[in-house]
């Protein structure tokens with residue numbers, strides 16, 4: 666499959682890295698286009714693939730187009746794309762841009778899907794929320810493509826913003842968690858670089874364990890020996906409103922997605 670990425674920014678880079686990891690069978694051939702031709706060229710050099718000098722040049726050999734520009738640029742890109750796409754599948758990864766808005770800018774019967782990726786896609790550990798939209802039987806191709814860089818979860822569009830607030834925003838939120846634990850260890854006198862290594866290593870191992878077990882509550886219960894340190898830590902987190910803070914974060918991100926639409 667030949668995949669064309671419009672916009673060579675942060676998420677395009679994560680996707681391209683995820684799709685170009687060594688040893689990946691069935692990796693797509695990648696093409697890049699950005700208003701800043703140097704960005705497209707540097708991504709092509711870094712991940713393998715070709716930079717196109719124009720949108721038409723990008724689209725011509727491609728089977729599938731990924732629109733990876735900021736939400737406020739999506740309408741303009743789609744208007745330019747409309748006369749070029751013919752039967753090609755278009756996937757938008759823009760936050761808050763609904764199927765109605767995507768289809769409104771493209772010819773009738775266009776094959777369009779929404780996917781919400783996240784940055785761990787670069788490591789092949791992405792979570793991709795999928796609204797299959799109007800892609801029909803090509804859904805299999807879309808799922809197979811994104812599954813090369815992580816896990817694909819299909820869901821109804823009404824749930825997309827809240828789901829994005831969890832999966833899409835997780836790297837940023839968890840990074841704040843790591844920073845907070847680093848600062849807490851430093852406050853107890855642990856040197857800064859050691860504190861950061863402890864927090865990052867702890868998160869990495871714990872996340873892998875929880876993913877393997879598939880049951881966060883069971884891992885929490887197993888880790889919290891009655892009367893022990895972890896139980897004391899969890900009790901303090903709960904008493905300070907961890908659940909309420911997380912709910913507020915998801916509410917805020919969901920509301921922000923609606924503002925972007």
Ligand SMILES: NC(=O)c1ccc[n+]([C@@H]2O[C@H](COP(=O)([O-])OP(=O)(O)OC[C@H]3O[C@@H](n4cnc5c(N)ncnc54)[C@H](OP(=O)(O)O)[C@@H]3O)[C@@H](O)[C@H]2O)c1
Pocket residue numbers: 671672673674675676677698699700701704733734735736738741742758759760761781782783784833
């Ligand atoms: N970053 C994430 O973690 C993440 C996660 C999930 C989804 N997304 C979605 O992915 C999209 C891109 O986000 P991003 O963080 O990658 O943004 P970004 O880093 O700003 O990248 C977007 C790129 O598109 C370029 N661009 C603007 N208009 C263009 C046009 N007409 N044709 C071609 N290229 C154009 C921009 O150039 P200029 O800078 O010159 O405008 C920029 O290089 C957004 O819609 C966002 O909602 C992002």
